[in-house]
Amino acid sequence: MNAKQLNDFSQLCIHTITTRPWTIEEAAKHFSNAGIGGITVWRDTLAHRSIKNTGQMIRDLGLRIVSLCRGGFFPHHEYGGRRSAIDDNKKAIDEAAELGAPLIVLVCGASVHQSLEDSRKHIFDGISDILPYAVDAGVKLAIEPLHPMYADTRSAINTLSQANDMAEKLDSLYVGVAIDVYQLWWDPDLQAQVKRCGKKGKIFAFHICDWKTPTADLLLDRGLMGDGCIKIKQIRGWVEDAGFNGYNEVEIFSTKYWSEDQSLFLEKIKHGYLNHS
Amino acid sequence: MNAKQLNDFSQLCIHTITTRPWTIEEAAKHFSNAGIGGITVWRDTLAHRSIKNTGQMIRDLGLRIVSLCRGGFFPHHEYGGRRSAIDDNKKAIDEAAELGAPLIVLVCGASVHQSLEDSRKHIFDGISDILPYAVDAGVKLAIEPLHPMYADTRSAINTLSQANDMAEKLDSLYVGVAIDVYQLWWDPDLQAQVKRCGKKGKIFAFHICDWKTPTADLLLDRGLMGDGCIKIKQIRGWVEDAGFNGYNEVEIFSTKYWSEDQSLFLEKIKHGYLNHS
Numbered sequence: 001m002n003a004k005q006l007n008d009f010s011q012l013c014i015h016t017i018t019t020r021p022w023t024i025e026e027a028a029k030h031f032s033n034a035g036i037g038g039i040t041v042w043r044d045t046l047a048h049r050s051i052k053n054t055g056q057m058i059r060d061l062g063l064r065i066v067s068l069c070r071g072g073f074f075p076h077h078e079y080g081g082r083r084s085a086i087d088d089n090k091k092a093i094d095e096a097a098e099l100g101a102p103l104i105v106l107v108c109g110a111s112v113h114q115s116l117e118d119s120r121k122h123i124f125d126g127i128s129d130i131l132p133y134a135v136d137a138g139v140k141l142a143i144e145p146l147h148p149m150y151a152d153t154r155s156a157i158n159t160l161s162q163a164n165d166m167a168e169k170l171d172s173l174y175v176g177v178a179i180d181v182y183q184l185w186w187d188p189d190l191q192a193q194v195k196r197c198g199k200k201g202k203i204f205a206f207h208i209c210d211w212k213t214p215t216a217d218l219l220l221d222r223g224l225m226g227d228g229c230i231k232i233k234q235i236r237g238w239v240e241d242a243g244f245n246g247y248n249e250v251e252i253f254s255t256k257y258w259s260e261d262q263s264l265f266l267e268k269i270k271h272g273y274l275n276h277s
Numbered sequence: 278m279n280a281k282q283l284n285d286f287s288q289l290c291i292h293t294i295t296t297r298p299w300t301i302e303e304a305a306k307h308f309s310n311a312g313i314g315g316i317t318v319w320r321d322t323l324a325h326r327s328i329k330n331t332g333q334m335i336r337d338l339g340l341r342i343v344s345l346c347r348g349g350f351f352p353h354h355e356y357g358g359r360r361s362a363i364d365d366n367k368k369a370i371d372e373a374a375e376l377g378a379p380l381i382v383l384v385c386g387a388s389v390h391q392s393l394e395d396s397r398k399h400i401f402d403g404i405s406d407i408l409p410y411a412v413d414a415g416v417k418l419a420i421e422p423l424h425p426m427y428a429d430t431r432s433a434i435n436t437l438s439q440a441n442d443m444a445e446k447l448d449s450l451y452v453g454v455a456i457d458v459y460q461l462w463w464d465p466d467l468q469a470q471v472k473r474c475g476k477k478g479k480i481f482a483f484h485i486c487d488w489k490t491p492t493a494d495l496l497l498d499r500g501l502m503g504d505g506c507i508k509i510k511q512i513r514g515w516v517e518d519a520g521f522n523g524y525n526e527v528e529i530f531s532t533k534y535w536s537e538d539q540s541l542f543l544e545k546i547k548h549g550y551l552n553h554s
Contacts, residue, residue, distance in 0.1 A: 112490050112506035116463065149426045151463035152490045152506050158463050186393065186428035186435050213389050213429045218492055229389035229429050 003237035006248075012273050013038030013066045013247035015207075016045045019262045024054060030266055032061035038247045040067045041099060043092065055099040066247050067142070067205060068092065068101040073109035074126030075119035075156060082122055085109070089130045097137040103204055104134070105142045105178050110156040119156035120166075127170055135174050142204040143167055144178035149218055160184055160193035167202050176204035179239060180251065182211060182222060185230040191238050198242020206239050208232050208277055209252045222252045224268055226276030233277060248277060280514035283525075289550050290315030290343045290524035292484075293322045296539045301331060307543055309338035315524045317343045318376060320369065332376040343524050344419070344482060345369065345378040350386035351403030352396035352433060359399055362386070366407045374414040380481055381411070382419045382455050387433040396433035397443075404447055412451050419481040420444055421455035426495050437461055437470035444479050453481035456516060457528065459488060459499060462507040468515050475519020483516050485509050485554055486529045499529045501545055503553030510554060525554060 006012075014036060016027050024045040031039055039058060046054060058065055071092040076082045089104075096104050108123040110116065127141065134141050145163040146155035157163050163177045177197050184190050197203050210228035215221050225232055236248065250269055257265050283289075291313060293304050301322040308316055316335060323331060335342055348369040353359045366381075373381050385400040387393065404418065411418050422440040423432035434440050440454045454474050461467050474480050487505035492498050502509055513525065527546055534542050 115508060115511075116465070120465075147425060148463040149424065149492070149495075152488055152492075159465070162465055186425040188393070188397075188436070188439055211429055215426070215429075215495055218426075218495065231392060234392075 002233045003240050006274055006277060009035045009270065009273070010037040011247055012036045013040055013064070013249040014269065015040040015069060015249060015251040016042045017069070018250050018252045018269070019265065020258050022262050024049070025057065028058050028061050028063055030263065032063055034266060034270060036063070038064040038066040038249070040069055040249055040251070041065060041101060042069045043095060046095065046099070051095055051098040055101075059100065064247070065099060065101045066249060067103040067105050068096040068099060069105045070107050071104045071141070072106035075109045075111045075114065075122040077111055077113040077118075082126065086126060086129050089126070090133050093130065093134050093137050093139050096139045101139070103140045103142055105144050105205060107144055107146060108155045108157045110151055110153055112152050116151065116156045123156060124166060124169070127166070127175065131170065131172055131174065135172070140174045140176065140204055142176050142178035144180060144205075145183055147183045159187055159189070160197070161189055164193055164197050164202070167197065168200070176202035178205035178207060179203060180207035181230050181232055181235050182207070182209050185211060185235065190235070194238045194242050198239070198244060201243065203239060203242060203244040205249060206236070206244060206246060207249045207251045208236070209250060210276070217255070220253050220255045222254050224252060224257065225250070225272035227272075236277065248273070279510045280517050283551055283554060286312045286547065286550070287314040288524055289313050290317055290341070290526040291546065292317040292346060292526060292528040293319045294346070295527050295529045295546070296542065297535050299539050301326070302334065305335045305338050305340060307540065309340055311543060311547060313340070315341040315343040315526070317346055317526055317528070318378060319346045320372060323372065323376070328372055328375040332378075336377065341524070342376060342378045343526060344380040344382050345373040345376060346382045347384050348381045348418070349383035352386045352388045352391065352399040354388055354390040354395075359403065363403060363406050366403070367410050370407065370411050370414050370416050373416045378416070380417045380419055382421050382482060384421055384423060385432045385434045387428055387430055389429050393428065393433045400433060401443060401446070404443070404452065408447065408449055408451060412449070417451045417453065417481055419453050419455035421457060421482075422460055424460045436464055436466070437474070438466055441470055441474050441479070444474065445477070453479035455482035455484060456480060457484035458507050458509055458512050459484070459486050462488060462512065467512070471512075471515045471519050475516070475521060478520070480516060480519060480521040482526060483513070483521060483523060484526045484528045485513070486527060487553070494532070497530045497532045499531050501529060501534065502527070502549035504549075513554065525550070
């Protein structure tokens with residue numbers, strides 16, 4: 001049961017990291033000119049700028065700010081490390097509020113110096129800690145499960161089932177999940193877990209890109225939609241059937257695409273979006 | 278609940294791929310001289326040799342042949358491809374019988390030209406097809422779930438839960454699972470699934486190595502025990518508590534280690550085995 005054909009770019013959102021060589025001003029202008037509906041802002045692009053004015057600049061261009069990337073990275077085997085992660089997440093919440101982003105995506109973190117069980121406990125405790133602060137600021141938090149190949153340093157939450165468990169346990173309208181096809185496409189339990197979080201209104205974000213064969217680098221060789229083997233349209237169908245009607249966010253880390261002319265790359269993104277998403 | 282300390286090499290088995298630069302004769306001689314109990318033979322090492330005599334050579338050196346690697350790779354979007362996979366698996370069974378290997382490890386396969394669901398159906402059908410042949414030959418088959426990063430081309434079976442489901446459905450004393458810490462360490466459901474297959478006597482093999490941070494290559498940068506973050510001893514404890522008392526098989530693909538003097542590498546394997554497994 002595939003999703004229906006995409007015919008325009010009103011539900012397309014692009015992450016600033018996808019076109020990383022562009023400044024936030026360049027990205028916003030190009031996305032807006034292309035008729036793209038949304039932008040997800042990575043925190044590094046906000047350095048040396050008024051965050052408030054940057055948010056206004058983006059809105060003035062007719063773009064919706066979909067989320068701020070990223071918070072998280074809670075696990076740390078030293079207490080001081082965990083405290084500073086909490087502080088940094090509160091700072092991210094401040095930034096999201098200033099920017100006018102309704103959501104922060106959490107890459108939860110992991111540490112090779114401790115067990116996955118300990119990391120998961122730190123993640124739960126960390127989100128619990130920052131949650132009242134996020135509620136006060138009116139900023140939602142999305143737990144993004146990451147591919148198991150990132151379980152060493154990036155996330156001890158590696159399936160949607162785990163993310164759902166945690167989101168349900170935190171039991172707040174401000175905590176949901178981010179579903180990224182790159183992280184989750186392989187999971188035989190994916191469709192059932194998408195239904196589960198959809199039913200509870202907890203699908204806060206949907207990220208797309210593709211899995212290349214071969215994948216030359218664990219982090220920086222993501223493919224554009226159509227470059228690989230992920231059944232993106234099928235997964236989008238599941239997500240939409242589960243009640244999600246937000247943006248389809250293109251999040252690609254790729255040294256290959258970053259080395260290209262970003263205007264040409266944007267054309268490829270638009271093509272991949274309409275034809276392979 | 279960790280496993281007890283390892284004090285000798287009687288339960289150590291090394292895969293010939295681990296010390297790939299060595300011929301099967303060199304590997305067998307070195308393993309035997311080191312007092313190592315077992316060897317798992319990769320099929321490529323048997324080229325241009327009498328398989329029967331090679332098996333005898335290994336046994337004469339006092340080594341147990343633990344398994345033959347590897348069968349599988351059933352999924353193919355063309356019928357002809359699936360047929361030739363069946364034929365090749367029957368050939369592997371013949372080779373195992375000739376060699377005197379009681380077990381074949383199945384890397385089940387996947388194809389970017391079809392869905393994971395189709396690939397899983399081909400895997401089930403493929404194993405069903407070869408099973409009577411394996412039973413006749415007295416050769417067991419171990420379904421090895423592979424890490425989700427291999428779901429594009431190597432295996433559509435990516436969790437122990439899936440492998441257990443399939444092994445139970447095939448319902449034969451000749452079908453079990455191979456548990457490889459590299460493939461499965463991240464899985465929050467691992468301990469429960471180890472118990473599940475242990476209770477049914479279906480743990481046919483246990484493979485060890487380590488996950489390096491960073492991992493430079495998806496296939497050929499596995500670590501030696503102690504190089505990385507996998508809690509090998511904890512997982513060995515789970516496997517032994519579940520009733521497994523077979524060999525601890527060291528299976529490492531590493532361009533780094535293959536480029537070293539293999540005698541020195543063997544010393545490192547012995548050290549890593551005693552101290553980090």
